[in-house]
Amino acid sequence: MPRFVVLLRGVNVGKGNRVPMADFRAMLEEQGHTEVQTLLNSGNAVFSTKSRSPARLAADVASALQARFGVATPVIVKTTAEFAAIVADNPMTPPEAEHPRFLVAFAMDRARLAELDALRPLLQPGERLAVTEHAAYLHCAGGLLESRAGEALLGKAGRGITTRNWGTTLKLASLLGVSA
Structure with missing residues (x-):
């Protein structure tokens, strides 16, 4: 299954845009992603998924962040090959x-x-x-x-x-x- 990294802009900096990483990991798992790992407290995660479209994944994660946490922020998704x-x-x-x-x-x-x-x-x-x-x-x-x-x-x-x-x-x- 393809692996991806997701990077959120400006979360958990100051008082705004709070996204607890345990909840972020759970949100990604609820979207059907597996082997989800977060890194630090600044909106970084790595996961496996059946999807192959970084753009679609970014849109889905952005929508879920807005719905679950009330956070509207740029979401960047890269494939393993792109990150390499x-x-x-x-x-x-x-x-x-x-x-x-x-x-x-x-x-x-x-x-x-x-x-x-x-x-x-x-x-x-x-x-x-x-x-x-x-x-x-x-x-x-x-x-x-x-x-x-x-x-x-x-x-x-x-x-x-x-x-x-x-x-x-x-x-x-x-x-x-x-x-x-």
């Missing part, structure tokens, strides 16, 4: 100490990724941005809170996109059985 490509195609793999400062931007639509090229003028010395057909990668050498590009990516420029740091991306890859 995101990990393998990273053009600037950071050392482990830099994992928290290295963001991977995920989108359902390649056009949304291409729009992130507009962040280039915001890059500060030492920062790097790479936009590929599978994901965008942002290294915020001075830290995320000090990065104008990072702030924009996490804000309005990143609507319809979600980010994970490189460490979380590697943990999700491991749950999918993808080697880095």
Whole structure:
């Protein structure tokens, strides 16, 4: 059965968009998905399912989140092969100490990724941005809170996109059985 990763944008940050991970896991199981595993408290899950359409899965999960939790948020779903490509195609793999400062931007639509090229003028010395057909990668050498590009990516420029740091991306890859 195909395996997928689902990534939710902006849940369990602050007071809004609360989605308890045990309830999220149960919701995915109620949708018929199996081998459901969540990671951290930020809206990450890996599961197996008979469906083969990431777009359909994303729409179904978004609808269920709205119905069950009252949360309307972008939902990104990637196949194991897509996630493997995101990990393998990273053009600037950071050392482990830099994992928290290295963001991977995920989108359902390649056009949304291409729009992130507009962040280039915001890059500060030492920062790097790479936009590929599978994901965008942002290294915020001075830290995320000090990065104008990072702030924009996490804000309005990143609507319809979600980010994970490189460490979380590697943990999700491991749950999918993808080697880095």
